[in-house]
Amino acid sequence: MFPLGNLLARACHRPQGVSIFQAGGPMTFCVPRVRVILEPMALARVGSQRTAMESQTMRELFYPKSVVVVGVSTSPTNMARGIVFNLTECRFKGVIYQVGRSGGVFAGRRIYPSVLQVPDELDMAVILTPAPAVPGILEECGQRGIRWAIIESGGFREYGEVGRRIEEEILKVAAKWGIRFVGPNCIGIINMENGFSTPFPPIGRMVKKGDISVVTQSGGVGISVLHLLANEGLGLNKFVSVGNMLDIQTEQYLDFLIQDPGTKYIFLYLEGIRQGRSLMEVAMRSSKPIVAFKANIGRMGKRIASSHSASLSSDDRVVDAAFRQAGIIRVHDATTLGNDLKILRLPPMRGRNLAIMSRSGGHAVIAADACETSGLNLVEFPREFLEQIEAHFRASVIKLTNPLDLGDLFDMEVYAKIIDEILARPEVDGIVFLHTFHAALESQASRELFSRVIRLSQTHDKPVALYVSTE
């Protein structure tokens, strides 16, 4: 319903249900093509950053051919079974093996007592066992020639000194065998390209395949982002829950995704920024839009964050400035995140001149308020153009202006014509179209209108933000 803020998004993916567009900072309009550089010299540093892992190598992490899940048992409460469930539900294109001390059978597959006993080549281990068992398992992985691991177990540095010592052991074993790993204390990877899905919560195929990739410092928040994508009709490409980042760092995943052909948009959920300069330099090289949510901004968040993902908080104003400089779009709520991920798909606004069309006068008032708050202009239409539009109306009970109150005009064919005529005007940079409709009667016509509006937006290369309110 209300604040439309920077509302150049379209809700066409979700014509049923209320879609709400809220403020997200004026820069979101042009981010794909315009970068905000506060400190021009920063650009000089680009290219000098340490890229610890080649993108080509990193690809192996997301595209394994055979995976062993370690920690599986026949107990119904065993958590590693969720990993096997997700791999199966997502139709993983590789081979799946199971390992667990007590052996047995689960889901038609043998549970081998040790990685050493799996009778096939393996290139990835996903480990969910008590923390103290992890170094030994990793040693066996090394012996078996496995060079990639996802360690999902918790109980490491986030739990105290004992956990920190286990982390040191893990680092030693990994260095000995050249193993690179995700985590620990995470839910790992989802790759919609090959069905490689390792979270232990049994989430199945929740979201459709698309072009948005997610790097998250919290598995739980990561799952909420998947809920958001699913509910907003947006598609996922790759997902990684980074955990304690004992080995691979946030900026290394980001660097990979920037070069990944399947990824067009990137979302980061951050609780701590360890190598700030490195992260910003990687972000600055991105031609793909990066949206980020940074939590752990205060004294109280810090208390739980250190025990959750072992993150330290940082001065929030520094984060703000760094994000602006690196062209990262910062969001503070899920609604704005969902809107931004849609807004970024629209052609950019090339100026600040907006036209508003509305089926409801009240919505037009709210949109005009938001237009002003966002620093945009409402174009004044010339009298002859308003008369041209007036010809479409049946009774003349509404004074035409911008915002254009559609009043008693109910013909969606005519809406499309008016949108076409407005987009064709050189003084107009974009349209906000507020569509309140009765789903039981107007769903089909509305869907057709949305398709036409998308085509018109593409033809004129100008954004049309569609706001939808329905029951």
Next chain:
Amino acid sequence: MFPLGNLLARACHRPQGVSIFQAGGPMTFCVPRVRVILEPMALARVGSQRTAMESQTMRELFYPKSVVVVGVSTSPTNMARGIVFNLTECRFKGVIYQVGRSGGVFAGRRIYPSVLQVPDELDMAVILTPAPAVPGILEECGQRGIRWAIIESGGFREYGEVGRRIEEEILKVAAKWGIRFVGPNCIGIINMENGFSTPFPPIGRMVKKGDISVVTQSGGVGISVLHLLANEGLGLNKFVSVGNMLDIQTEQYLDFLIQDPGTKYIFLYLEGIRQGRSLMEVAMRSSKPIVAFKANIGRMGKRIASSHSASLSSDDRVVDAAFRQAGIIRVHDATTLGNDLKILRLPPMRGRNLAIMSRSGGHAVIAADACETSGLNLVEFPREFLEQIEAHFRASVIKLTNPLDLGDLFDMEVYAKIIDEILARPEVDGIVFLHTFHAALESQASRELFSRVIRLSQTHDKPVALYVSTE
């Protein structure tokens, strides 16, 4: 997902789908029992306000026994048919008659050419004809003894000088016969108590019966509020779209609703405030919470608002101060409105000490950030209490603190026990419980948990805000 802001709402009405709680100003916690008075002298004025219409009389407007809809025709595009449709769909408990110049039959009822020809007693006319016809129709209504009307037609002062003159004629006829009326330029009334539903858009039975009443200066925004209530599982009691307020004013509807037994919560959508002092004095007398959205706050909104609902804008800082003084909760977006309407149902927080429980560490971090931003405290639990809680956990991989990360604890019975134990502590004023769950597996258990949490909140008379994220 994200900002939890002032999050003491519960999403129990809507366990499926993502519910998001956002900031709404710290006062929302205690509004039902604490009023914020900036200018104590203002209270002295209470009781001195003009109440133009007795509440008992106003009741007739919402509870007519026989209604005539004027402007009905046999044309499929006739808009007054929507009024008959809504009255029928909402099972109006009175009698419905139809009037239209061309006569004929619609929906099994005769269309009489004039109000004078309807062969029964009438106490309400709902008029949707071209504006110039309205004074004549109202004259006939007067002759027939009708003393209440809803004029939905547009084309009055909001359209220019001609419309303004028709308004003057209407006022003369109304004064002559003692007719009180809603509008013009509105969608009228919905009363869920008796099915009296007069909007011309064919909205049917969109929302369930409840205890929230709505006064709106825009019909379109009013319908979006109904969408919001329906989507949030909230119930409506009465609704009035006030239109140009040529006769009955916003504060008179408000005054009636404050005294109306079916109404427990009131929402106002305002584009203009004509009798500011009078409105605030009425609001100040309310023991029922009033939530308001005020649009038309800037230069651009003004342009459309004057042609839409003939409203003048007012200085927004004055509006802010007046609302605070009158104890009106101001919202700026639909999400906050939905949350506030739930928050107000909870027992009030009596202090600022909050406990946060979360199934996801990341959500706990975000909630702790929000707690700090909202000026609340996270209670420090004594060591022995944390040990008592620790006994419920199976593995000890998470350091217990507040926020309480539920980690590997999946038993919802235990969640309820912990909530009970925390609420029982005198230093705790309320709980935020963040519940991320897998609908396909945990819907039933989650629903049962929500019911238990509601009972626990009532038993301890402390609020539990439930945040839900699911696919």
